[in-house]
Amino acid sequence: MRFISRLFLSISFSGxxxxxxxxxxxxxxxxxxxxxxxxxxxxxSLTTTEFEQYKSMPVGLFAECGTIHRGRPDTRDQRVxxxxxxxxxxxxxxxxxxxERLSSEExxxxxxxxxxxxxxxxxxxxxxxxxxxxxxxxxxxxxFIERRQASIASDANRFTQVVRALxxxxxxxxxxxxxxxxxx
Numbered sequence: 001m002r003f004i005s006r007l008f009l010s011i012s013f014s015g016x017x018x019x020x021x022x023x024x025x026x027x028x029x030x031x032x033x034x035x036x037x038x039x040x041x042x043x044x045s046l047t048t049t050e051f052e053q054y055k056s057m058p059v060g061l062f063a064e065c066g067t068i069h070r071g072r073p074d075t076r077d078q079r080v081x082x083x084x085x086x087x088x089x090x091x092x093x094x095x096x097x098x099x100e101r102l103s104s105e106e107x108x109x110x111x112x113x114x115x116x117x118x119x120x121x122x123x124x125x126x127x128x129x130x131x132x133x134x135x136x137x138x139x140x141x142x143x144f145i146e147r148r149q150a151s152i153a154s155d156a157n158r159f160t161q162v163v164r165a166l167x168x169x170x171x172x173x174x175x176x177x178x179x180x181x182x183x184x
Contacts, residue, residue, distance in 0.1 A: 032092055032093055032096045033096065033132065034131065034132075035056075035092050035095045035096050035129060035130070036056050036129070036130040037055070037056050037091075037095045037128065037129050037130075038054075038055045038056075038127070038128040039053065039054045039126070039127050039128075039159075039163055040053045040054075040124075040126045040127075041053075041123070041124070041125050041126075041145075041160070041177060041180075042068060042116050042123055042124045042142065043116065043123035043142045043177070043178040044114075044116040044117070044118060044119055044121050044123065045178075046119055048067045048068075048069075049068040049116040050065070050066070050067055050068075050172070050174075050177070050178075051065060051066060051068055051073060052064070052065045052164070052171055052174070052177055053065070054163050054164070054166070057080060059080060059082065060080055060081050060082040061080070061081060061082075061083050061088075061166050061167065062078075062080050063078070063079055063080075063081075063166070063167045063171055064077065064171075065078075065171040065172035065174065068116065076172050077171055081168060083167070084166075087162065087165065087166055091159065091163050091166060094155070094158060094159040094162055096131070097155060098127070098129060098152075098156060098159055099129040099131050099136060102129065102136040102137075102138055102152075103136055108151070108152040110139075110140035110144060110150070110152065110153070111140050111141040111143070111149070112140070112141065113125065113126070113139055113140055113141050114141050114142065114143075122141035122142060122143035123141055124139075124141065125138070125139070125140050125141060125142045125144070125145045125156070126138070126139050127159075138152070140153075142178065145157050145160065145180070146179040147179075157180060160180050161180060161181060161182060162183050164177065164180065164181070164182045165182040
C-alpha cells in the first residue's frame with residue numbers, strides 16, 4: 001500500500017441519502033466530504049491488454065478505454081460527461097468508505113499488482129482517492145478485486161461497478177470488464 005501525494009481534481013456533489021444494500025447505514029451528502037477519485041484497471045487477454053480509466057472532474061466524469069501496446073495506451077473511446085447526480089452520490093459514498101478504510105492505521109492486506117505480461121497475469125488495479133489534502137492509493141491486482149478475495153476487495157469491486165455505470169454509454173462496448181460488470 002502506498003500513499004501518493006498528487007493533486008487530483010475534485011468533484012462537487014449535491015445530494016440525497018443513499019441506502020446501502022451492504023447493511024451499512026445511509027450517509028447523507030452533508031456528512032460525506034468532497035471526494036475525488038481516479039480509477040484505472042488493466043487486464044491481459046489472449047491477444048491484447050485492455051484498460052479502463054475513470055476520473056472525477058469538476059464538470060462530471062472523465063472516462064476512457066482501449067488497449068495497451070508496448071506500455072502505451074491506445075485509446076478507443078474517451079469522453080467527459082455529466083452524470084446522474086444520484087449515481088454520482090452513490091459513487092461518492094462508496095469512495096469515502098474506501099478512503100476511511102485505507103486511511104486507517106491498520107492497512108488491509110492486498111495482492112501485488114500484475115504487469116499484464118501474459119494471459120495468466122492477474123492484471124493491475126489502481127484506485128486513488130483524495131479528501132481535502134489527504135490522498136490514499138489502493139494498488140493491487142485486478143484479479144484480487146474481481147474475485148473479492150478480502151473485504152476491501154469486495155468494497156472496491158462494488159465501487160468499481162458503480163463507477164463503470166456512471167457514463168451514459170458502455171465504454172468500448174464492455175458490459176463486463178473481465179468479471180466486473182456495470183451496476184444496472
